[in-house]
Amino acid sequence: MKASSETIMLALAFILIAVACGNQKPGEGNLSGEDENKKSTKESSESTLRLSSSEPMKIFDFEDYITGQLPSGWSEYYSGSGGTEWKVTDDYGNKVMAQLFSDNPNNHFNVVVNDSITAKDLTLKVRFKGVTGHHDQGGGFVWRFTDINNYYVVRANPLEDNVVLYKVKDGNRTDLPLVDKGRTYGMDVPPMDNSWHRLKLSVKGDLFTVYLDDKTLFKVQDSTFKNAGKIGFWTKADAVTYFDDFKIEIE
Secondary structure (H helix, E strand, O other): OOOOOHHHHHHHHHHHHHHHHHHHEEEEEOOOOOHHHHHHHHHHHHHOOOOOOOEHHHHHHHHOOOEEEEEEEEEEEEOOOOOOOOEEEOOEEEEEEOOOOOOOOOOOEEEEEEEEEOOOEEEEEEEEEEEEEOOOOOOOEEEEEEEEEEEEEEEEOOOOOOOEEEEOOEEEEEEEOOOOEEEEOOEOOOOOOOOEEEEEEEEEEOOEEEEOOOOOEEEEEOOOOOOOOEEEEEOOOOOOEEEEEEEEEEE
């Protein structure tokens, strides 16, 4: 039986539609491939910036922030006379968090904390570089931060080539003794110069373990601040310091 011309035309129409659909380019349709990728990238970026203590790990590489500004979701503090200037800055094409105010006296502390994370037990990792500073250089972590007068801090200083852990209680900073070693004012380390180094801190209850460049340095045991607090970075006096690849693991 011969097919009618109407049937043949209808079949040809179906074939042409199928071919057209099969050859559709990724950029065609309601949402182009490029737009879809942009949407995915944007959602991924925004997800990285949503912080909650219920999420076990966060990493800040600061690439998604605007240079020349304090990142959204972070707050800066200082004590003593002088000023503070925490901003994202460009370091040879790499974005970093930086403390840039370079005209502070020796009795000055700079702090920046993330507003979204409050934790008690955690592990912190960061790369840091002491850029300049006549009174002081380098810096480190703050944790269990309640306010500018109450928190723990561990810092590495390229001017002194040592790492020291302190408590700041009611505005008074005190270096803490090392487990099995006593009051030694922290520990001396090999010359750091003005290059990048890796600082790590493990906090479990009242026990704090400090690492530099993947080597265990010392442990400190203290129960002054028992509750959860905010987390961030610290520098002293006129230290201009860069921080990058900040990793937070909450226990």
